[in-house]
Amino acid sequence: MAKKKVLYGVFNDDHVLLDAVRNIRAQGVRIQEVFTPFPIHGIDEAMEHRPTGLHTAGFVFGLVGVSLMFLYMTWINTVNYPLIFGGKPFFSFPAFIPILFEVTVLSAAVGMVVVYFVLNGLSPIRQKPVIDPRSSDDKFIIAFSADELSEEEKHEISNMLHENGATEINEKVL
Amino acid sequence: MNQTNEDRFIITSGERKFSYAMIGVGVLSLLIGVILAFTGGHIWAGKVWIALLANSLFFLGLALTGMFFITSHQLALGGWYVVFRRVPEAMSQYLPVAGLLMLPIIIGMWTHSHHLYHWADPEAVAHDALIRGKTGFLNPSFFTLRYVIYFGLWILLALLWRKASLKEDMEGGVKYYKKRMKYSAIFTVVFAVTSSTMAWDYLMSIDTHWYSTLYGWYVFMSFLVAGIAAMILIITYLKSRSYLPAVNSEHLHDLGKYLFGFSVFWTYLWFSQYMLIWYGNIGEETIYFKSRMEHYPFLFYFMIVINFVVPFFALMTRDAKRKIPSLVIISVLLLFGHWLDFYLMIAPGASANEVHFGFFELGLTAGYFGLFLLVVFRALAQARLSPVKDPFYKESLEHHT
Incomplete structure (x- = not known):
């Protein structure tokens, strides 16, 4: 499996995260995935996921x-x-x-x-990489696939995350 | 000031006329029925009494469901329903009227005007060892005493609950919330017992020899499905008149889930009762289903189709529970289906399979329907439609399924 690069913002609060997701989607940026310690009501609609089958x-x-x-x-x-x-x-x-x-x-x-x-692509023999273990404790994470992003785009997304209340912004190779 | 006005339900003259017209149809049907009963065949006397009992019980069930809905949600610290709480609350205000409408049945039993309850006939009891064994419970005096206890407690708690709710609207604070909590706890305990014993008294004792241990739950489930269907219809009607703007598809979705789930549970109880009797194959028990399947085959199977098969498939998807048209169609169907259920619980046993469903029953039902609507509309017009002072009001607005 090829290495994947992700850019992610860490949030302290689920309401801040929900608003951030809505704002980022409103600007037309594709969010790869959101990781939260508990289910958040309304996150599916906010991420514009298609209804599950x-x-x-x-x-x-x-x-x-x-x-x-x-x-x-x-x-x-x-x-x-x-x-x-x-x-x-x-x-x-x-x-x-x-x-x-x-x-x-x-x-x-x-x-x-x-x-x-x-x-969900889960199975006993294949393990999904964990972006940040704190997302199963008390942090909320918005992740972007960073493989095809240029430096300016990364910068823009980082700014966007920052404006919407992210407490830290990291990049990671999985 | 303006906002208060918009939040107040005002009965239009059209609604008033419609209710009175319906009551008129009911009274006219009753008159025709009574005249036919006195001039003509003995079938008409049975027809009138059976239709009276079926309707009195069915609409009593709607009122009791209203009361059960608010008290059980209050006890469970539910918040989501508060935004439409006035609707079940208004339904519960029909209880005093329901009590009055049960009176003719009690009086008729004392005067021997009807033969709904075989055990109330002293001559039949004298020749029937099986009934003699049940007279400790099934005798006119105790029956009347139970009627007084049931309705006394239900009406008292419904009025107290309502009073606390209206006072809260004026004064705010959690004082009245706590009061309602107390009444809710008492009602739930009372209703846990009386919902079953009431079903034995008014329905199961019609087939005096026959008994079924899950009958009380079965009747309660019929009440609950019909009551929630009625609640959905009243809410959607109010919404169509642009009241209750805060009730959105999230609230309707949860009500739709209730409708779906309790329909399935009603079927579960229906089938459990049927299967044990079918399996045991004892004549005293199978007679209950035999008379219904042989003499009322269409109603018997039709009822199962509209009470289970149609709502099961129609309400299965998420969208069907969230959209008003599909919910309304299924609610109307279930309301009618459970009315038929009550009719089928009463008619075969009370008339030796002779009385059948027709225009007379529809006419009388229209009368009860008009009365029920009038009482509910009046109760709705009495107070603000949104109980804004309820501690859970904000939570209810934010509800998301």
């Missing part, structure tokens, strides 16, 4: 899970190993529903966890 993935996984389980249970109870329970017909839909419900929840949940890791 995680929900759709959950729906699709749930649908696939419930359909497969329905077919599987029907096959077991009518073809593969039909047994009489309490005098009910082999195909007893009400008895399937609790299991179908559980399987829908399970497949949607597990599927969403997997998709979440994939979307």
Whole structure:
């Protein structure tokens, strides 16, 4: 993996950070990522992220899970190993529903966890570099990809960060 | 001064006329029903009493949900709902009227004018060992006493809560907030017990032999879904008249989540009740579903479709919960669906599967609807629409889901 250069500003307060993100976006500068110790309401809209597709993935996984389980249970109870329970017909839909419900929840949940890791590029064998460990404690960070920035642009961004209340501005090679 | 005026709800003459017209339709339907009951068949007597009970309970449920909503949110130190708090508060002010409208059922039981409750008929009790075993709880005197206790406590707490809320508007400070907190705690405890026992009394005892242990929660959930749907409709109506400008899509989103979640939970309870009875396959229990599926098949399945299938898929996306048109359509559907739910809880058992849903029931419901609207509008007009002195008002304005 090629080395990446980042330029980042450190903030002390989440409200200052939110305003800074809005101001910087308003000037048309692309923010690579924001790192915060806790979720900040409204940061997605401020960064103009496109809405996540995680929900759709959950729906699709749930649908696939419930359909497969329905077919599987029907096959077991009518073809593969039909047994009489309490005098009910082999195909007893009400008895399937609790299991179908559980399987829908399970497949949607597990599927969403997997998709979440994939979307974020996380996996047990690949570790994401940490820009600044303090962003998991009490600092808030706005990071810019600095690979393609000229010195003037870097200077401009640094000024912008400074004007918007960054307490320090650093550059780092990851 | 100007701002206060804009924040005050003023009932237009059109709204007043609409409410009175609806009440007129209801009274007219009731008159026609009563005349038909005296001149004609015994079916009409049943029809009138069943429609009265279904409507009295359904609109009581809306008022109780209003009260439950404000008290539970207050107890949980919720802040987000404060901006539209006056709406559930106004709904709770319907409770005294709901109490009055339950009176005919009680009086009718004493005078033996109706046969809604099989256990209230001494002759039936004398020949029925099963009912005799339940007379310790199900007897007219204790039933009436419970009616007085339920409505006495509910109305008292609703009026006290309202009074503290209005006083706070004048004087400010946290004194009245603390008072409301006390009333909320008392109401929650009272309601935890009475919501279940009320469901046994007014609904489950209709099918006197039959019983279900989760019935109380099931009825409570029906109340809650219908009440939140009504709340959304009143809020969107006020917004369409450009009141409540501070209520935005964030607040509606959370109300939409309630609507979605409680619809699913209602279905969960509905199915839990159904499945245990289906699985056990004991005649005394299955009769409840058998009479509904055989004699009311359309209403029975239609109710599940509009109370679960449609809202489940329609409210699933984020946008559907945040946009007013989709929320309004689903709320209307759920309000009607849960009304049908109440009708189906009452009609088969109270009339031996003879009475069916028709224009008469719609007419009477219109009357109750008009009365409910009038009471809620009056309560809304009584005070500022925004409870600006509430300690959580600022938090509510900043709400973000």
